[in-house]
Amino acid sequence: MTRAPGPKDGQGHAGGHHVFELPRVTALLMHALPRFVEGVIAPVAVFYAALMVLGLNGALVAAVAWVYGGIAYRYVRGHPVSGMLMLAAVGVTVRAGLAAATHSAVVYFLQPTLGTLCVSMAFLASVPLGKPLAMKLAKDMAPIPDAFYKHDRVHRFFLRISLLWSGVLLANVGVSLWMLFNESISMYLWIRTGIVAGFGALGIAVSVWGFKRVVRHVNREPGQAPAA
Template identity: 70%
Template sequence: MLWHALPRFAEGVVAPVAVFYAAFVLLGLNGALVAAVSWVYGGIVWRKVRGQGVPGLLILAALGVTVRAGLAAVTHSPVVYFLQPTLGTLMVSMTFLASVPLNRPLARKVATDMVPMPEAFLRHERVHRFFLRISLLWSLVFAINAAISLWILFNESIGTYLWVRTGLVAALGAVAVAVSVLGFRRCLRHVNAEPAG
């Protein structure tokens, strides 16, 4: 799963920051906005040329980046460009949190979208508790991500925001992924150790 996710992380997180920052330094804000939009649409074209399907989320991301870039160009503010996804991160945090008292952990939905799991396994009480706890963890991770992002965005330069925020968020995400994977392995060991019912 990690080898599968690594290229997507590089394409979706590291490369866009590098493209935006390089264009920002060389061409200014408008050049950086054009480069950011071009990167996303270039990814769509690349998939089409290679005969691959274009995920719906990528199309939504392209539309979102286009709107963000347009608003940032009109306001002449890079803060506007980065504020919108940060607010989106905060909403994701609240969604993970809200899924817990509803007893429908969002972490379970995300996990089963990535890796199909048997329904009987998912109904197991220990597995259900695991996904509730992991939903709380990811709610906290996204809330911290948003808080760090907002603080850096309003108190530091755009260059500092791009590199420091990206590094901190990546490190925080890596820790959360490690905790999630180790917790899931522990959960599996307990479930597998139980006698068949």
């Protein structure tokens, strides 16, 4: 006999009303953290270490080798390749090519900053279109029933969160550009990384807190299940 889904499954029913329980924050972080470290943090650390020992060209080769080595390892072992790692591969290839052509480490780090600016504008543009980018990303990160995304309150929440992340990313761009053109590469890498991580942590904390609040409100609406 098939067991009815309960709270531990992330969803259930109370008096005919569909109820969803948000997965624990620690579980979400443990799911996302390895991919973030592998696709974002590690390539920067590898580049910096190689830059100190091998110079700019050696650092570019090392960064590219790290990302594609990770992809090859997963392919050989039959493991899935995360979308974040694939994006990192594309990004590091373009960045390394332009940096090698210009012989400038500044160019290598300027490109992702400009990319962040584009993402910030994408978050902002998604709001008046009524298709919040934050909602699309949430669907990739957490096993949440589609019915909840169609609820008006949830949709309005993601519109606000898209504005929030547009602001967070724009602040990151401002800090990154100022430090890139006014500080050494070493200072840029470590201090800027800390500041950006702080902005990101604050944005995540507000997003998770807000979404848990929205989920509680939706779950308290008896007999008003979200439209299918």
